[in-house]
Amino acid sequence: MTLTLRNIAKTFAGGTRALLPTDLEINKGEIVSLLGPSGCGKSTLLRIIAGLETADPGAAIHFDGEDVTAQPVESRKVGMVFQSYALFPNMSVRGNIAYGLKMQKLPKSEIKARLDEVITLCQLEKYVSQPIASLSGGQRQRVALARAFAPRPRLLLLDEPLSALDAALRTQLRDELAQLLRNFGITAIFVTHDQNEAMAIADRVAVMSHGKVAQIGTPEALYRNPDTAFVARFVGDAQPLVGQIEGNMLYLEGGTLPLPRAAEGHQAFVRAEDIRLEPQGPLCARVEAVTFLGAHYRIALTGAAKETLFALYGGLNAPNPGDTVRLAIAPQSILTLPADKEAA
Amino acid sequence: MLKSPTKLLQLIVTLAACAFLFVPTLQSVLAGVTANYFRGVSSGLTLKWVGQVWELYAGSIFLSIQIALACLAATLIIGVPAAYALARNPGRISRVLEEFISLPLAVPGLALALALLQLYGTNHGFRTHWSFVLVGHVLYTLPFMVRSVMSVLAAIDLKTLEEGAASLGASPQRRFFDIVVPNALPGILAGALTVVTLSIGEFNLTWMLHTPHLKTLPVGLADSYASMRLEVASAYTLVFFVMIVPLLLAMQWASARAQRITQ
Numbered sequence: 001m002t003l004t005l006r007n008i009a010k011t012f013a014g015g016t017r018a019l020l021p022t023d024l025e026i027n028k029g030e031i032v033s034l035l036g037p038s039g040c041g042k043s044t045l046l047r048i049i050a051g052l053e054t055a056d057p058g059a060a061i062h063f064d065g066e067d068v069t070a071q072p073v074e075s076r077k078v079g080m081v082f083q084s085y086a087l088f089p090n091m092s093v094r095g096n097i098a099y100g101l102k103m104q105k106l107p108k109s110e111i112k113a114r115l116d117e118v119i120t121l122c123q124l125e126k127y128v129s130q131p132i133a134s135l136s137g138g139q140r141q142r143v144a145l146a147r148a149f150a151p152r153p154r155l156l157l158l159d160e161p162l163s164a165l166d167a168a169l170r171t172q173l174r175d176e177l178a179q180l181l182r183n184f185g186i187t188a189i190f191v192t193h194d195q196n197e198a199m200a201i202a203d204r205v206a207v208m209s210h211g212k213v214a215q216i217g218t219p220e221a222l223y224r225n226p227d228t229a230f231v232a233r234f235v236g237d238a239q240p241l242v243g244q245i246e247g248n249m250l251y252l253e254g255g256t257l258p259l260p261r262a263a264e265g266h267q268a269f270v271r272a273e274d275i276r277l278e279p280q281g282p283l284c285a286r287v288e289a290v291t292f293l294g295a296h297y298r299i300a301l302t303g304a305a306k307e308t309l310f311a312l313y314g315g316l317n318a319p320n321p322g323d324t325v326r327l328a329i330a331p332q333s334i335l336t337l338p339a340d341k342e343a344a
Numbered sequence: 345m346l347k348s349p350t351k352l353l354q355l356i357v358t359l360a361a362c363a364f365l366f367v368p369t370l371q372s373v374l375a376g377v378t379a380n381y382f383r384g385v386s387s388g389l390t391l392k393w394v395g396q397v398w399e400l401y402a403g404s405i406f407l408s409i410q411i412a413l414a415c416l417a418a419t420l421i422i423g424v425p426a427a428y429a430l431a432r433n434p435g436r437i438s439r440v441l442e443e444f445i446s447l448p449l450a451v452p453g454l455a456l457a458l459a460l461l462q463l464y465g466t467n468h469g470f471r472t473h474w475s476f477v478l479v480g481h482v483l484y485t486l487p488f489m490v491r492s493v494m495s496v497l498a499a500i501d502l503k504t505l506e507e508g509a510a511s512l513g514a515s516p517q518r519r520f521f522d523i524v525v526p527n528a529l530p531g532i533l534a535g536a537l538t539v540v541t542l543s544i545g546e547f548n549l550t551w552m553l554h555t556p557h558l559k560t561l562p563v564g565l566a567d568s569y570a571s572m573r574l575e576v577a578s579a580y581t582l583v584f585f586v587m588i589v590p591l592l593l594a595m596q597w598a599s600a601r602a603q604r605i606t607q
Contacts, residue, residue: 052507073510084501086508090526099522100512151512 001154001187002028003049006060010044010053018044019055020211031181031188032216033198035234036208042191043159045208049189050157051076063154074103079148079186081158085140087132093143094119094128100151114150121183122146137165138173145177149184156181158190162197174200195235199223207231229267229337238269238335242306250334254304255283257329263336272298274333275311277319281328285309287319301327369585376579393579397568401580404564405587411474411560412543415481419539422482423489424532428524430490431497442494446487456483457552477553477560481543488542489535496531496602497524530602537595545588561587 003026010019019041026032034042047053049061051073061069068076079100087096097118101111119125122142127135135143141161148156161177162170178201181188192198198205199219206216207230215227222235232238243252248259250268259268277299285304290297297318301309304327311327319325376394380387426445430438448456460480464470502524509519525532547562554563565584568577 050511052510073507074513074515077513078511080508080511082504082508084504086501086504088505088508088523088527089500090523090529099509099514103513103518147508147512 001064002026002062003155003187003189004060004062004065005049006062008045008048008059008061009056010041010048011056017211019048021058022213024206024213024216026187026189029185029187031190031201031203033202033205034189034191034208035193035195035198035205036214037193037234040208041211042193042208046157046159046189046191049155050078050080052080077151077154079151079153079156081141081144081148081156081161081190083160083163085144085164087140087143087147089132091132092128093124093130093132093135096132096143097124097147097150100147104151114152118146118150122149122180138169141165141173141177145180149186153186156184156186156188158188160191160193162192162194170197177201199235205235207234209234226335226337229269229339232269232335232337236271238271239309240305240307241268241270241309241334243268245336252283252305254285254327255281257282257334258331259334259336260331261336265339266336267339269335269337270309270329270333272310272312274329275301275309276328277311277313277315277325278328279326281326283327283329285325285327287321287323287325289321290318292318301325372578372581373585374578375575376582378575381574381578393575394582396576397579397583400572400576401559401561401564401568401583404559404561405583407474407558408544408561408587411478411481412540414475414478415485415543416536416539418478418482419486419489420532420536423486423535424493424525424528425520426486427490427493427497427531428520428528431494431502442490445490448483449487453480453484453546453549454552456480457549460553472555472557474558477550477558480549480553481546484546484549485539485542488538489532492535492538492599492602493528493531496528500527502527530598534595534598534602537591537598541588541591541595544591 003024005022005024007021007023008019009017009021011017022045024045034045036042044053048055048059051068051071055061055069059069060067063076073080088099091099094115098111098115101114106114119128122145124139124142124146127139127143132140132143141164144161145158162174165173174197181201190201202219204216205219205222207214207222209230215222215231217225219235222231226232226235226238229238229240233240241250241252241257243250245251245259245264245266245268247264248262250257250259283304285301288300288302288308290299295314297313299311299313299318301311309327313319374385375381377389377391378385378387379390379392430442457480460476460483461471464476464479470476505523505527506519509523514522544561546560547566550560550563551566554560559567561584565577565580568580572580
């Protein structure tokens with residue numbers, strides 16, 4: 001299903017503008033993530049698409065060309081996975097998954113066939129008769145997904161579907177969820193504040209900030225070519241290189257770096273993985289702290305730029321705190337972006 | 345358990361308190377099955393007095409059951425949707441409304457009865473109909489139903505559960521009956537038993553509202569104390585216990601169950 005959003009805004013009763021006028025286009029079968037810090041309006045946007053909130057007057061929501069703006073949630077045929085899963089405690093796993101099918105008043109045989117299909121797809125065979133209270137977090141998440149998917153919704157909406165799980169489980173279930181969504185072949189939107197989650201699951205990511213979509217694009221595009229400083233910081237933790245830009249040179253406390261292009265009036269950013277420790281490097285820095293992360297060391301460096309920089313070091317012998325080291329950053333890995341108007 | 349003197353003292357005090365409550369009760373019950381109270385148990389045990397109570401007051405027993413069940417129906421029909429509406433829209437207005445519903449708890453039953461009499465006393469048909477007593481009982485028991493249901497509803501994330509059902513295509517009515525009512529059931533059960541127990545046992549307000557043809561169980565009890573011989577009055581106490589104690593036990597069990605859910 002193709003989803004078209006026009007002029008979607010939301011002002012809460014107190015006058016808080018949760019969402020500024022937003023346009024968005026989502027293609028058939030596409031998985032899009034709404035990514036942003038809490039309070040950026042991503043959940044509000046999702047709830048408006050679901051029909052759980054009404055947008056300010058002037059909004060238009062089209063599902064495959066059909067105007068659904070005035071339809072209540074129960075008529076929109078969307079599947080919703082809630083952060084808390086919202087499974088019905090008074091029903092078994094099967095009862096939960098069958099509920100949407102019963103609401104569609106399908107014949108019994110059809111309900112059974114669809115139930116079996118989705119239960120197999122979500123690997124819930126062992127749990128069908130269990131009460132919800134007896135399930136683990138991961139199992140609940142699968143039941144919530146199966147329940148939302150069983151009635152064959154036009155659109156699947158997921159609100160922070162992984163945030164109720166503990167960290168160890170989250171990564172594993174993230175990949176499972178990505179796989180299931182691909183198997184479903186359904187158009188899906190999911191909200192998250194975790195950039196890794198967004199990048200692992202989504203075809204396209206819409207980064208949101210202060211009630212606006214700051215940038216939308218493939219995970220690679222957002223990572224490599226962020227439009228704004230906010231996107232650069234939020235996707236891939238770009239660090240600011242605070243100094244003086246003159247022409248295509250960046251003058252920092254610890255030395256001078258060439259930029260890929262003249263960028264006066266811009267801000268320079270670099271990612272931790274792009275800072276290399278090199279004996280002949282142009283920047284001089286002092287090692288403050290070294291953290292061993294398994295695959296690499298994370299080194300905190302001062303004196304190179306105004307703020308502490310973090311570098312990833314993959315070698316065997318990490319420097320020690322207190323050492324003076326030299327750094328190199330390739331010009332093409334420095335991002336030059338328009339200065340942020342709003343502090344993000 | 346009896347190791348320390350403090351523990352022993354506690355036990356003695358507890359047993360003494362129990363005895364203080366139980367001995368008169370037992371004595372009264374015993375008097376109800378004694379052939380002649382003044383001659384004591386040695387005069388023999390009999391069910392004659394219980395039989396007499398039945399003959400004289402069967403109408404009161406049935407009236408009480410009838411009013412209690414009607415009161416239950418009314419509090420279910422009014423109280424459950426009211427509790428749902430209050431739980432679903434928390435805010436200052438809801439709090440004020442909740443306090444307002446609870447007002448009959450703070451106002452003495454006599455005052456409530458007086459207000460009803462002032463308002464409807466001149467309407468003879470209603471004044472002498474059993475539904476007049478029922479209105480008093482509903483006013484008095486409704487807060488118990490509302491609060492019991494509300495406390496269970498407050499413990500579950502009702503809004504999200506309903507949103508979940510709505511996203512699956514359930515209409516507001518379906519959501520109420522498929523999701524709200526089943527999940528509120530422990531609170532409804534606890535509330536229902538409280539309402540029935542209170543309605544059967546209510547004296548204060550009922551005494552003001554009753555007519556000679558509208559005597560409920562406790563009003564009949566007062567009547568028997570005032571006008572019958574002691575053995576009959578005691579037998580009445582026995583009948584009253586037989587009816588109210590199982591209800592009380594069931595109410596305790598249901599309340600404990602509902603409480604477990606709210607924790």
